[in-house]
Amino acid sequence: MKVLVSDTLAESGIEKLRAIPDLEVEVNTSLTHEELCQAIKEYDALVIRSATKVTREVLENADRLKVVARAGIGLDNVDIDAATKRGIVVMNTPEGNVITTAEHTIAMLMALSRNIPQATQSMKAGKWEKKKFRGKEVFNKTLGIIGIGRIGRVVADRAKGLKMNVIAFDPYIGPEAINKLGVEAVTFDELLARADYITVHTPMTQETRDLINKDAFQKMKRGVFVLNCARGGIVNEQDLYQAIEEGIVAGAALDVFVEEPPKDNPLLALDKVISTPHLGASTDEAQENVALAVADQVIDYLLHGTIRNAVNAPAIDGEVLATLWPYLQLAEKLGSLVQQITPGAPEEISVEYVGEVCSAKDLKPLTISVLKGILTPMLGDQVNFVNAPVHAKERGIRVTESTREEAEDFTNLISIYMKTSKDENLVAGTLFGKKDVRLVRINDFRLEAALEGHLVLIYNIDTPGTIGAIGTCLGRHDINISMMDVGQVLERGQNIILLRTDTPVTDNVIQEVLALENVNIVQKLEL
Numbered sequence: 001m002k003v004l005v006s007d008t009l010a011e012s013g014i015e016k017l018r019a020i021p022d023l024e025v026e027v028n029t030s031l032t033h034e035e036l037c038q039a040i041k042e043y044d045a046l047v048i049r050s051a052t053k054v055t056r057e058v059l060e061n062a063d064r065l066k067v068v069a070r071a072g073i074g075l076d077n078v079d080i081d082a083a084t085k086r087g088i089v090v091m092n093t094p095e096g097n098v099i100t101t102a103e104h105t106i107a108m109l110m111a112l113s114r115n116i117p118q119a120t121q122s123m124k125a126g127k128w129e130k131k132k133f134r135g136k137e138v139f140n141k142t143l144g145i146i147g148i149g150r151i152g153r154v155v156a157d158r159a160k161g162l163k164m165n166v167i168a169f170d171p172y173i174g175p176e177a178i179n180k181l182g183v184e185a186v187t188f189d190e191l192l193a194r195a196d197y198i199t200v201h202t203p204m205t206q207e208t209r210d211l212i213n214k215d216a217f218q219k220m221k222r223g224v225f226v227l228n229c230a231r232g233g234i235v236n237e238q239d240l241y242q243a244i245e246e247g248i249v250a251g252a253a254l255d256v257f258v259e260e261p262p263k264d265n266p267l268l269a270l271d272k273v274i275s276t277p278h279l280g281a282s283t284d285e286a287q288e289n290v291a292l293a294v295a296d297q298v299i300d301y302l303l304h305g306t307i308r309n310a311v312n313a314p315a316i317d318g319e320v321l322a323t324l325w326p327y328l329q330l331a332e333k334l335g336s337l338v339q340q341i342t343p344g345a346p347e348e349i350s351v352e353y354v355g356e357v358c359s360a361k362d363l364k365p366l367t368i369s370v371l372k373g374i375l376t377p378m379l380g381d382q383v384n385f386v387n388a389p390v391h392a393k394e395r396g397i398r399v400t401e402s403t404r405e406e407a408e409d410f411t412n413l414i415s416i417y418m419k420t421s422k423d424e425n426l427v428a429g430t431l432f433g434k435k436d437v438r439l440v441r442i443n444d445f446r447l448e449a450a451l452e453g454h455l456v457l458i459y460n461i462d463t464p465g466t467i468g469a470i471g472t473c474l475g476r477h478d479i480n481i482s483m484m485d486v487g488q489v490l491e492r493g494q495n496i497i498l499l500r501t502d503t504p505v506t507d508n509v510i511q512e513v514l515a516l517e518n519v520n521i522v523q524k525l526e527l
């Protein structure tokens with residue numbers, strides 16, 4: 001398998017990837033977008049940081065690509081929807097540069113307060129401007145943190161060490177949880193009104209784009225300092241310029257920009273603005289962390305199918321995957337079976353988990369496996385574990401999941417009910433031992449059949465000689481039956497027969513079986 005590293009990655013990560021004999025690793029950090037669109041066709045994995053733009057166009061050319069792996073956090077340079085549609089896992093390494101970025105924020109905060117970059121520049125020019133660069137203490141000042149996630153809370157911790165009063169606004173974290181960090185939870189407007197320093201640590205979303213805009217600046221204290229070490233555009237650049245000109249903002253520290261590298265950005269010319277070229281994560285330690293983490297994640301996914309830190313697939317670690325693995329197979333096989341026996345467009349899918357299987361921490365991967373099983377016969381290879389829920393949603397399929405811990409006949413059971421525009425069916429299966437996948441129910445029929453290979457499902461009236469006639473018919477066509485299982489509903493005198501054959505059964509043989517006396521329905525299945 002081939003891995004392309006298209007942004008600068010610490011050598012340790014590249015070595016780790018190269019140490020895997022099954023991986024061929026190419027490093028090329030100078031590809032243009034057009035070149036990447038061409039080159040990507042050959043690769044199974046793409047490793048990036050923030051410079052490579054993984055656009056829809058790149059992904060449309062990525063015929064073999066299985067994973068886009070970001071050494072770092074922000075994924076706004078990746079079209080995640082387009083990747084998901086194509087079944088490409090997008091993963092990042094969310095932990096490795098948190099401390100480094102928080103430290104950079106603190107460094108910017110101190111540099112801003114004491115005019116360190118400007119004073120350095122002035123001295124390099126041979127000047128001694130002591131008066132000009134008088135600064136401010138941060139002691140006892142109020143720091144307002146917008147977005148108190150991984151980085152925000154490390155910033156809070158370090159700022160408390162500087163004896164600042166820390167307040168924070170984060171609508172997705174309850175006030176109690178924020179207060180527990182020793183940080184006062186406040187509303188957005190309160191933060192704007194009270195803070196001497198405002199720092200943003202949110203992701204770039206529709207909601208956070210231009211979050212700090214003209215209106216917000218109007219609500220701030222005069223003389224406030226503003227920092228953005230998160231993403232360019234969370235603080236609106238034109239409005240910031242204006243606020244500095246109007247004297248509302250005494251200084252700004254920017255590590256990130258709407259356009260990177262910035263072209264003719266007037267903010268950079270202002271004395272009151274200090275800036276770094278997206279250096280938040282650029283320390284030896286952080287780069288080592290993210291490079292090693294991304295290499296591990298790519299290896300785990302390409303070689304073992306273990307998905308970690310994926311933003312478009314539920315995360316399953318190796319251990320959980322090992323436990324869930326047989327259930328994932330069972331879920332997918334049952335999904336495939338119910339789809340193949342139920343004609344029409346799926347409208348409703350209800351999955352019930354019974355018994356031991358319920359002890360799995362997260363059943364979502366199993367339900368996704370069911371969807372993958374159902375959709376693959378309809379949509380082919382384009383469906384996978386990543387995009388199955390998206391396809392189901394697009395088709396307006398209602399999917400529900402329920403659990404029942406007390407098992408009856410089986411220690412574990414997965415049941416799927418599917419209603420389509422034409423029919424409805426219920427199938428259920430279990431694991432025998434630790435990993436043998438078995439079908440145990442189709443509607444009211446109980447049976448016990450392995451779920452694999454070329455299968456023929458026959459509904460017939462329970463009369464002597466019918467099974468013999470079916471066997472003879474297949475024998476005439478040189479089709480060997482390797483397994484047969486019969487389910488009965490005695491009171492109705494009805495049978496279902498599930499046959500596994502060594503070779504696929506052709507349509508004309510199916511018609512012949514259907515023509516036999518007492519045979520009502522014959523369906524070919526592939527599992």
Ligand SMILES: NC(=O)c1ccc[n+]([C@@H]2O[C@H](COP(=O)([O-])OP(=O)(O)OC[C@H]3O[C@@H](n4cnc5c(N)ncnc54)[C@H](O)[C@@H]3O)[C@@H](O)[C@H]2O)c1
Nearest residue numbers: 074101147148149150151170172201202203229230280281
């Ligand atoms: N400058 C750099 O080099 C650098 C390095 C790493 C991360 N980053 C950026 O830092 C930012 C934060 O990263 P993180 O790992 O802490 O993310 P995180 O997901 O751990 O935390 C983000 C927090 O923002 C909150 N949030 C979301 N929308 C909000 C809103 N409208 N108002 C207030 N809070 C909101 C979330 O609830 C969450 O708690 C991201 O934008 C990331 O891309 C930059």
Ligand SMILES: O=C(O)[C@H](O)COP(=O)(O)O
Nearest residue numbers: 049050051072073074281
């Ligand atoms: O989101 C991140 O991890 C940071 O913005 C770092 O980006 P970089 O890897 O390009 O330095």
